[in-house]
Amino acid sequence: xxxxxxxxxxxxxxxxxxxxxxxxxxxxxxxxxxxxxxxxxxxxxxxxxxxxxxxxxxxxxxxxxxxxxxxxxxxxxxxxxxxxxxxxxxxxxxxxxxxxxxxxxxxxxxxxxxxxxxxxxxxxxxxxxxxxxxxxxxxxxxxxxxxxxxxxxxxxxxxxxxxxxxxxxxxxxxxxxxxxxxxxxxxxxxxxxxxxxxxxxxxxxxxxxxxxxxxxxxxxxxxxxxxxxxxxxxxxxxxxxxxxxxxxxxxxxxxxxxxxxxxxxxxxxxxxxxxxxxxxxxxxxxxxxxxxxxxxxxxxx
Amino acid sequence: xxxxxxxxxxxxxxxxxxxxxxxxxxxxxxxxxxxxxxxxxxxxxxxxxxxxxxxxxxxxxxxxxxxxxxxxxxxxxxxxxxxxxxxxxxxxxxxxxxxxxxxxxxxxxxxxxxxxxxxxxxxxxxxxxxxxxxxxxxxxxxxxxxxxxxxxxxxxxxxxxxxxxxxxxxxxxxxxxxxxxxxxxxxxxxxxxxxxxxxxxxxxxxxxxxxxxxxxxxxxxxxxxxxxxxxxxxxxxxxxxxxxxxxxxxxxxxxxxxxxxxxxxxxxxxxxxxxxxxxxxxxxx
Numbered sequence: 001x002x003x004x005x006x007x008x009x010x011x012x013x014x015x016x017x018x019x020x021x022x023x024x025x026x027x028x029x030x031x032x033x034x035x036x037x038x039x040x041x042x043x044x045x046x047x048x049x050x051x052x053x054x055x056x057x058x059x060x061x062x063x064x065x066x067x068x069x070x071x072x073x074x075x076x077x078x079x080x081x082x083x084x085x086x087x088x089x090x091x092x093x094x095x096x097x098x099x100x101x102x103x104x105x106x107x108x109x110x111x112x113x114x115x116x117x118x119x120x121x122x123x124x125x126x127x128x129x130x131x132x133x134x135x136x137x138x139x140x141x142x143x144x145x146x147x148x149x150x151x152x153x154x155x156x157x158x159x160x161x162x163x164x165x166x167x168x169x170x171x172x173x174x175x176x177x178x179x180x181x182x183x184x185x186x187x188x189x190x191x192x193x194x195x196x197x198x199x200x201x202x203x204x205x206x207x208x209x210x211x212x213x214x215x216x217x218x219x220x221x222x223x224x225x226x227x228x229x230x231x232x233x234x235x236x237x238x239x240x241x242x243x244x245x246x247x248x249x250x251x252x253x254x255x256x257x258x259x260x261x262x263x264x265x266x267x268x269x270x271x272x273x274x275x276x277x278x279x280x281x282x283x284x285x286x287x288x289x290x291x292x293x294x295x296x297x298x299x300x301x
Numbered sequence: 302x303x304x305x306x307x308x309x310x311x312x313x314x315x316x317x318x319x320x321x322x323x324x325x326x327x328x329x330x331x332x333x334x335x336x337x338x339x340x341x342x343x344x345x346x347x348x349x350x351x352x353x354x355x356x357x358x359x360x361x362x363x364x365x366x367x368x369x370x371x372x373x374x375x376x377x378x379x380x381x382x383x384x385x386x387x388x389x390x391x392x393x394x395x396x397x398x399x400x401x402x403x404x405x406x407x408x409x410x411x412x413x414x415x416x417x418x419x420x421x422x423x424x425x426x427x428x429x430x431x432x433x434x435x436x437x438x439x440x441x442x443x444x445x446x447x448x449x450x451x452x453x454x455x456x457x458x459x460x461x462x463x464x465x466x467x468x469x470x471x472x473x474x475x476x477x478x479x480x481x482x483x484x485x486x487x488x489x490x491x492x493x494x495x496x497x498x499x500x501x502x503x504x505x506x507x508x509x510x511x512x513x514x515x516x517x518x519x520x521x522x523x524x525x526x527x528x529x530x531x532x533x534x535x536x537x538x539x540x541x542x543x544x545x546x547x548x549x550x551x552x553x554x555x556x557x558x559x560x561x562x563x564x565x566x567x568x569x570x571x572x573x574x575x576x577x578x579x580x581x582x583x584x585x586x
Contacts, residue, residue, distance in 0.1 A: 055426030055584035077426040087418025092315055103308035106421050145422050 005030040005185050006051065006079075006153055007111040011060035013046050020046040022209035028153075028187060028202065033179055034190040035200030037297060043209040045157050051187065052081035052155045062164075064153070077105075080151035082159060086142020090131030094122050094141050097130060098148065101173060105149040106209050119181070120144040120174050136167030140174055147178065151229070154178070156188040160195055169196060193295040207299040222251070224294050228260040228267055231283035232274065242278045256282075273293065305427075306499045310474045310580040312419075313440045323447065326402045327455035330393055336457030337377075338339045378453070383468040387475045389456050399452050402490060403445060404510030407490045409474050410444075410496040411437055412506070431577035434498065438573070441490040449483055463495060480563060485548045488565045489513075492544065495576030512543050522546075544568050567570040 021043040028034045038044045049055035053064055053076045061068045065075050075240040088097050098113045107113075117123050120140040125133075130141065138161050147152055156175075160168045176199055178184055190196045196203070203220055215223075232238050232259040235252045242250055242260065247270075249262040254277040260270070266287055271284050313319060340346045379385055393399060403460055414420040424430060460467050470506045497506045522539040529537035540546035547561045 049425075049584065049586075053411065054421055056582075073428050076428060081420075081421060083421045085418055087414075087420065087422050088416060089312065089315070089413070089419060091317060092312075094309075094317065100308050100312050100419075101423060103311055104304050104426075137408050142422075149426070151426075258423070295578045 003030075004028055004063075005065060006034075006062040006187065008047070008051070009061045009063060010059045011047065011050060011062065012027060013043075013050060013055065014058040019209050021050070021057075024204075024206070024209075024211040026161050026211060027214065028185060030185055031179070031183055032201045033175065033186045033188065033199050034202045034204065035193075035196035035207060035297065036187060036195060036204050037191065037193050038189075038206035039191055042191075042206040042299075044191075044206055047206070048081070048155050048157045048187065048189055049083055050161070052079055052154075054081065060089060064147075077149065078152045079155060080146040080149065080153070081155040081157075082139075082142040082146045083155070083157045086145065088130045088133075088136050088138060088141060088145075091129060093127050094125050094130060094133075097141065098144060101145050101148045107148065114172050116144045117141075119147070121170060127146050134167070136163050136170050138171055139163065139167070141267060142173055142180070143171070147182075147184075150182070152185060154184050154186045156186065158189055158191070160190060160192070172199050193291045197291055205295065215300050220291075222261075222292075224288065224291050225261060226264055226286065226288040228264060228270065229283065229287045230258045230260065230270070230274070230281060230283055231256050232258065233280045233282075237277065238274055238279055241273055242270070247271055302432055302435065305432055306439050309436045310443065311441045313410055315442065316410060316533075318406055320380035322402050322406045323451050326399065326448065327451050329398065329457075330346045330452060330455040331462065333393075333398075334389075334456065335463055337361065338463035338465065341377075347390040379468075383466045384460050386453075386456070386469045387471075387478050388466050388536070389460065389467075390453060390478065390482075391551065393452055393456060394449075394479075394486075395551065397516070397545070397548065399448055400486060400545065400548060401511065401514035403448055403486055403490055404443060404493050404506065404514055406443055406448075408497055408503050408507045409512055410441070411494050411499070412503040415497075417502065417503055420585055430580040430585075433580050434494065434577040436572060437494055438491050440489050441494065445483060445487050445490060449479060449486070450536035453479075464486070481551075481558065482548065483487075483563050484562070485544050489544050491576075492565075492568055492572045493551070498576040499579050 003206050004027045006026070008024055010023045010025065010258075011021055012019060012023050015148065024043075024047065026034075026036075026047070036044050038045065050057050062072060064072045066080060067075055089100070092100070094117060095113055098116065102108070102113060103223045114123065117125070117180065120143050122137060122144065124138055127135070134143065136240075143156065143159065146156070148218065158239070159175075160171050172195070175186060175188065177200075179186055188196065188200065197217070197220070201217050203213070203215050203217070213229075230238065233256065235254075235256060236257050238258055239250065239252060242258070247260060247262060250258055250260040252258050267284060267286060271281055274281050274284075340350070362447060376390070379388075403450070420433075424433070426575075427433065457467055492504060493510050496509055500506050518539065522543070525539045526537045540549075542564060547564055550557070550561075
């Protein structure tokens with residue numbers, strides 16, 4: 001059995017002559033919050049539609065629980081979606097919208113709906129029609145709708161798009177609660193890496209229909225955190241000097257570069273010790289790359 | 302499948318148009334009957350009506366291919382002054398009154414899911430999306446039954462309010478007529494459902510529905526007839542092979558009844574197949 005709950009294999013979607021998704025291989029671990037990031041038109045929504053079963057791939061496949069093709073169709077009901085805007089009946093209440101979806105799954109328990117509404121913070125909306133809901137409330141109801149039937153995978157397309165800061169925090173808290181309390185794997189897209197960085201455990205960065213980077217939150221943190229970048233002729237010897245200085249949080253990046261992630265105020269002292277050990281230091285400086293600049297660099301044309 | 306029907310039905314009865322259309326049709330039926338009553342008491346209008354009908358008859362004799370465009374509802378009492386229920390029902394059902402409103406409701410109901418994006422909340426989780434076509438069709442069967450009940454009841458109320466008497470000479474004839482009309486109306490709703498699924502534009506499908514129920518499409522049929530006549534089919538009459546054409550006629554003999562059922566089933570099969578296949582194959586966007 002695969003360690004991944006969801007994978008795509010050379011997944012493609014072509015509209016006319018235009019490839020919206022040009023062969024991507026996404027790997028999502030069970031229980032992860034997988035953030036799919038990309039600029040507008042990068043192919044995120046099309047990818048999520050194919051994962052969610054709303055669109056058929058032109059070629060390639062989506063593997064769910066290790067099953068592909070017709071076999072994946074049998075477990076398709078374990079994947080729930082909130083794509084683009086949450087389709088709601090404006091003249092119906094939150095409860096009624098939920099009930100309509102619950103009926104599809106044969107769920108008749110009123111408490112089930114109440115609990116889900118409570119989970120997304122809509123437990124007290126009463127008989128208010130959804131057309132009177134704020135955008136944030138609509139998105140949260142969309143998430144609650146997607147939660148009906150206890151899916152194993154939740155696919156959310158830009159749920160924070162257009163929300164005010166308060167709305168963004170609400171959605172973020174909701175997703176964290178869902179992941180923590182229900183253990184659901186979440187695939188969420190956004191064009192704002194900064195926002196996803198607060199919830200996601202894994203990332204996939206899309207650009208022009210391709211997956212240009214796939215990494216864990218730790219790897220991203222490593223790429224973007226503050227560090228002392230040392231360029232020297234002998235990184236192997238430099239690491240011995242650093243350990244003698246009590247520095248353990250460092251990483252040899254390549255043949256001449258070492259990144260030190262601690263004691264950021266001791267640049268001068270580290271430089272002196274390296275020189276004293278006979279090493280030639282051609283560059284030593286405190287650097288950091290913001291999530292935004294990292295994203296822009298990765299998706300540079 | 303049963304759960305899907307329950308969900309579709311739950312949403313259908315909560316549409317505002319569900320009640321509004323039934324209320325409009327009830328009001329129109331009652332108002333038409335009361336207006337007919339008032340006009341029947343007006344001798345000058347009766348003379349005018351007689352003249353118009355004779356002119357129409359003469360025109361049709363001169364040009365058998367001529368077709369009326371628009372809706373025509375004529376309610377008349379028998380010689381004994383009583384209203385035969387089946388004849389009154391014919392005026393409203395074969396006169397396309399119910400058909401027009403059924404079509405409008407079908408477009409609203411079927412396109413609602415697509416327009417508000419609700420279908421994306423569950424469409425991907427269905428193994429066979431063809432079932433959506435079936436569940437919506439079954440809901441529309443129920444709606445058609447309610448529409449027929451409202452039509453018959455409002456007809457009775459209208460006649461009663463006009464101070465007139467209803468009679469049912471033959472329950473069998475009434476049942477027979479309503480059964481055939483029910484089948485044809487249901488098939489019409491399913492054809493419009495398939496059109497909604499394929500076209501996914503409520504303006505186009507609403508226009509199509511109005512063109513069929515207001516006889517405007519007869520203009521196209523006549524053009525088609527002319528083309529077929531040129532090809533050698535001398536008695537070409539496309540209307541005879543359409544659901545709406547059969548609604549306007551009353552299948553009295555066995556042969557006509559049989560052909561009506563065959564036409565209804567053919568349209569039903571094609572609509573279900575086309576709509577179901579389209580839903581299954583096409584992306585939900």
